[in-house]
Amino acid sequence: xxxxxxxxxxxxxxxxxxxxxxxxxxxxxxxxxxxxxxxxxxxxxxxxxxxxxxxxxxxxxxxxxxxxxxxxxxxxx
Numbered sequence: 001x002x003x004x005x006x007x008x009x010x011x012x013x014x015x016x017x018x019x020x021x022x023x024x025x026x027x028x029x030x031x032x033x034x035x036x037x038x039x040x041x042x043x044x045x046x047x048x049x050x051x052x053x054x055x056x057x058x059x060x061x062x063x064x065x066x067x068x069x070x071x072x073x074x075x076x077x
Contacts (some may be wrong), residue, residue: 002061004057004059007022008058026050028059031056
């Protein structure tokens with residue numbers, strides 16, 4: 001079991017099935033985008049009090065796992 005398994009859920013009835021933090025309507029994609037824009041963890045937690053440090057770490061873990069599982073097939077030239 002991954003550390004994010006109990007915190008990240010997919011429900012087709014919420015946010016069109018995007019992965020989100022359990023118990024919220026906050027998508028993993030949104031949290032990762034905030035970090036990519038330069039937000040630090042303290043700013044995220046202050047602006048989104050429903051999130052915890054572990055939730056943010058779970059978002060990063062989920063994103064990392066999805067990228068690790070990604071397969072790339074180069075096109076023949």
